Amino acid sequence: MNYFQFAIRNIMRYKKRSIVTIMTVSLGFTALGVLGGFLNNIFSRLKGQAIVAERLGHLTFAKSGFKENGKLEPEKYLWNKKELTDILGVLRNDPSVDLATPRLRMFGVTSNGKASTIFITEAIVSADDQKLIKTNVDGRTEVDGLITLNSKKGESSDVIIGSELASMMKIGKGQNITLLTSTKDGIANALDVKVVESYNTGNPATNDKFVLSDFSMAQDLYDTDGAERVVVTLKEPDKIKETKEVLLAKLKSAGYQLEATTWEDQSASYKKVTTLFGVIFRVLTIIISVIVLLTVTNTMQMVVTERTKEIGTMRAIGMLKNQVIKLFCTEGLIMGILGCLAAAPVLLIISTILRVSKITFTPPVASVPVPLVMITNPVNIVVIFLLFCVVAVVSSFLVSRKIANQLVVDSLMQSN
Amino acid sequence: MVQEVIAKTKLISFEDITKTYQLDTQKVHALRGVTFDIGKGDFIAIAGPSGSGKSTLLNLLTLIDTPTKGRIRYNNVDVDTLSDNEKTLFRNKQIGIVFQSYNLIPVLNAMENVAFALQVQSVSTAESLDRAAQMLKEVGLGTHLRHRPSNLSGGQKQRVAIARALVTNPSIVIADEPTAALDTKTGMEILDLMKELNEHKRTTFVFSTHDVRIINSVDHVIQIEDGRLIN
Known part of the structure; x- marks a missing residue:
């Protein structure tokens, strides 16, 4: 017993x-x-x-100080074409990186000819974005209703907008809107773009102002041949912190002092x-x-x-x-x-x-x-x-x- | 020479033991300066009317209570100097206790109840069950090893309790009115059993009783009244 x-x-x-x-x-x-x-x-x-629908990926690389001052002085935190090519080269050659894609974000006013409202545009490379939206998150590789631009079929002036923005502007598929913003030098610039689709971003805070645009179109609009950020997805997201340090060290040895933020740090919600x-x-x-x-x-x-x-x-x-x-x-x-x-x-x-x-x-x-x-x-x-x-x-x-x-x-x- | 022999055979000595209880504002003197010795192999009855101090005396003998004044020695060891754990271990090895209402553990069968006393000593389960079975056979319960207490008669329960008290080979077995809850015939059988074990194993037996027939059949009687020894 x-x-x-x-x-x-x-x-x-x-x-x-x-x-x-x-x-x-x-x-x-x-x-x-x-x-x-x-x-x-x-x-x-x-x-x-956050990772897929907001297209934050796992890590975002930018010039040091971008997170704090990037919105006030965006031009200071732009990479030129050579810098962007170098940085993408370092990141894409690392075995832990699944995808490294350049990004630009702009703010401005959009108009349908009758009414106007503010917009935020995230400029993506459509081929990369096709891959990013299939990123495996906790065993799921699809987010319901998520779409992206298809550069093969469309034009660089094609955009996808938030469903709430489409509803506010009464804009349907195939109709045009105007995006008004300023270039990196502060000169006003406008471009007519075609709405090819609208979708619910999943976040009420962005659904009424989000515009998903083509990267090369955004470069033209902003008058730059570079980018402000590089978004990265990892093969082993569980090792995000260690990988972040390794990648920053590699970029530093290539001559680039950058900052990297995780998707968690970026997603306030x-x-x-x-x-x-x-x-x-x-x-x-x-x-x-x-x-x-x-x-x-x-x-x-x-x-x-x-x-x-x-x-x-x-x-x-x-x-x-x-x-x-x-x-x-x-x-x-x-x-x-x-x-x-x-x-x-x-x-x-x-x-x-x-x-x-x-x-x-x-x-x-x-x-x-x-x-x-x-x-x-x-x-x-x-x-x-x-x-x-x-x-x-x-x-x-x-x-x-x-x-x-x-x-x-x-x-x-x-x-x- | 004579004194040396006495010292060798003395098992317990009570020296001027007093026990006082505080009952609300009143002090109750359960024992008043009791002094006596118990020798090895003795068969002793403690007799006295209800409230005379018999139970208190047994509680002190079994080391489950402490005296207010005086000294208790077991084999010349002053037990008052022992810690609670030391007293428990001492009790387990040296003292077998038989309770008036048997106090068997209801979820254990007869053999497990007896083995329990060994298992708390960290004796292996197999060995303790073996020794328990042997002891139960000695008290005449060889056919009831796996019976739970609820399936045993009063006399059988008391035999299990005696086996449990003896299984650790103690120097002394202390029993609190072991026959009180039994009919006369069964009571006498239990008494005969204890006497037989006393004679064969030379184990000291001390028990409290009211029963005159039992008092007449023991070697010595400690007569107690109002907390004092009168004989």
């Missing part, structure tokens, strides 16, 4: 009470598992939206949402853990009260205080483990129902509905599992420590 067997028998002895405790642990585990699964889904969709939901999840985890702690404590308290004389007997026979505590902690641990294990099939059923039912929802700061599914992160599950086991052991410890320290004679006098 070891502690484990002894503990199992004691758990079986108080069946109803043990089942209630195991169910509480199980409910807590399920609640956190489902919530965690939803949040992982939201985070993953927002990640896809992703950071805000993950921070907010992270806090909510942590608060809920604490609340549920406290409920589990109180339930296990309550059960253990009742068990200990009923077994006081038995504990006294075991102590009288020769069981040490720490052996008594160990026995009760084993009982708590087993109930914690059983509760978590009981939750596993429940989580699986909920996950399957959601996947099969194809329910959709619109995540915060997004404008495109996404499937309401659970993305289960094994690390999160293991952390919750360990947390609940620790909570069960701690509550058992707190209760049993008191009874183990009671005088044996007092324990034996308990009339039960």
